[in-house]
Each structure stands twice: as structure tokens, then as C-alpha cells.
Amino acid sequence: MIIIIIILLLLLYHIWNKNKNYIINFYYVNSFICFNKTKKCRDVKKELGEYHKYYSDN
Template sequence: MIIIIVILLLLLYHIWNKKKNYIINFYYINSFICFNKTKKISDLRKEMGDYQKYYSDSY
């Protein structure tokens, strides 16, 4: 039940930020929903940082 509420809130956030880059928002949502314990938090931060740098020109 809590997971469904979180997903709905993320979708609402996604809709409200239409002007922002869809790829970054979608990547953030997927990274939080599909977060698994095998992946270290530092690795996830590094990935998100690389992704932001890659799309920073169109953000």
C-alpha cells in the first residue's frame, strides 16, 4: 500500500515537472523503484551523477 502511494506521488511529480527533461525524471523514478540491496548507495549516486552530467545541457 505504501509503495503504491509513493509511485503515485512520483508520477504526480513527473507530471508537474513537464518542462524538465523526461529522461532524467524517468531515470530517477526507476532508480528508486528498482533499487535493490545488491547495489551500493555510492554506486547509485555515482550513476545518477554521471546521468545528470550527460543530460545537463538539455536540462
């Protein structure tokens, strides 16, 4: 039950930030889909590293 509530809150958060973070959310979804299908862990870590490099707040 708690897990379902957390998932719903995350979905609401993504909808609320849809205009601002749509591309970033889409990138994460694609990363996990590709990871499940074909990618190796090393490739996903490399892409997430590039993601943090381009989109970090620092």
C-alpha cells in the same frame, strides 16, 4: 497535509513536463527502485553523477 500537497504539486509538475523530461523522470524512478532492491549507495551515486554529466544545463 503539507507533505501531501507537495507530492501532488510534484506529480503535476512531472505531468506538465512529461514530453520534455519523460526519459529523465523514468531514469530517476528506476534509480530509486533499484536502490531499494539491490543497489548499493555507491552505485546510485555513480549513476547520478553520470546523469548530471549528460543532462546538466552547463
